Amino acid sequence: MNKITNDIIYIGVNDHQIDLFEGQYLVPKGISYNSYLINDEKKVIMDTVDVGFAQEWLANIKEVLKREQPDYVVVQHMEPDHSASIAELVKEYPNITVVGNAKTFTMLKQFFKDIKVNQQVVSENDTLILGKHSLKFIMAPMVHWPEVMMSYEESEQILFSADAFGKFGALDVEEEWQNEARRYYIGIVGKYGVQVQNVLKKAASLAIKTICPLHGPILKDNLEKYLNAYQVWSSYQPETKGVLIAYSSIYGHTKKAVEILEKALKQNSLNDVVVRDLARSDLSEVISLAFQYDTLVLAGVTYNGGLFPHMNTFMEGLVERNYQKRKVAIIENGTWAPMLAKKVMEKLANSKEITYVEPIIKINASISEQNVQEIENLSKQLLD
Ligand code: FEO
Secondary structure, three states: OEEOOOOEEEOOEEEOOOOEEOOOEEOOOOEEEOOEEEEOOOEEEEOOOOHHHHHHHHHHHHHHHOOOOOOEEEOOOOOHHHHOOHHHHHHHOOOOEEEEOHHHHHHHHHHOOOOOOEEEEOOOOOEEEOOOOEEEEEEOOOOOOOOOEEEEEOOOOEEEOOOOOOOOEOOOOOOOOHHHHHHHHHHHHHHHHHHHHHHHHHHHOOOOOEEEOOOOOOEOOOHHHHHHHHHHHHOOOOOEEEEEEEEEOOOOHHHHHHHHHHHHHHHOOOOOEEEEEHHHOOHHHHHHHHHHEEEEEEEEEEEOOEEOHHHHHHHHHHHHOOOOOEEEEEEEEOOOOOOHHHHHHHHOOOOOOEEEOOOOEEEEOEOOHHHHHHHHHHHHHHHO
């Protein structure tokens, strides 16, 4: 077993069988369900794992504890990727005490209708003494569910951060943190920036040496990088100066406009330009890119008097996650009634601090000489 410190051991599992995380997110490199064991006078298990991995996980516990019994399982989050093996754990160790907050136990009874467990209900700043180690509980509602709490181990300054600071990707796959951590964060908690900011304020008062999240790698070095990323993402600030061009094209005319714009931007030395065809991309990645960059160009056709289906889903994904504080340019195409600009502005009507780049470029079916000039001008405006 992998030791985080002498007394804190990783007992989680990697899932490479999963097709969609949370029933919607592609995870080509799998996902890890992290769980930890604190081996002190009192033995504590931090969260469980997806039920498909319960036996592997119980074997990990036995490898560490041998014939000893765990005293507590701390349930920081009741989403089944972390809680579904509670019943298996209680079956194996009937004397164990489940530690959670009031909301945890309401959810526990919903997921496990007939379960009978020893319970210890904790609230904000309550402490559980384990021997040399002690856990202080920090409520983190809506990061990602209402019952979420984090646990701070005081003697070794370890923050067990629940879903926060996690990323997609199993732990036996090497991958840099930022992009998949952003796609994960924006996807699952992007809507709850205010709540994440509240927890970051609480975390700011703690000395933290190590962050142990429920997914992805244990974070030990350069913690500022991860804390800063969460600060930027949860306050909806752009992370990178650059342009995302997201487009929908049916017969290639809108795509042609996108290619002209991309070329012009790159010729004018703006290299941070990414282009995504919304019908042929993982929309969770494109949504993550929209939150990364400070500028979004939407290029698209009109369909049934409204947005093309993938553009519609993309826009709803942005709005749902409180997209704001960005520059938006629009290239709309229609053979008889181009509607992209009108429909996009309706979607973003309640989004804060959206600055539209004027003028909107209008293509009638195919690109005219005038359109080429307008696109060149747009590239100059975006560079300014
Ligand atoms: Fe990893 Fe919100 O569960």
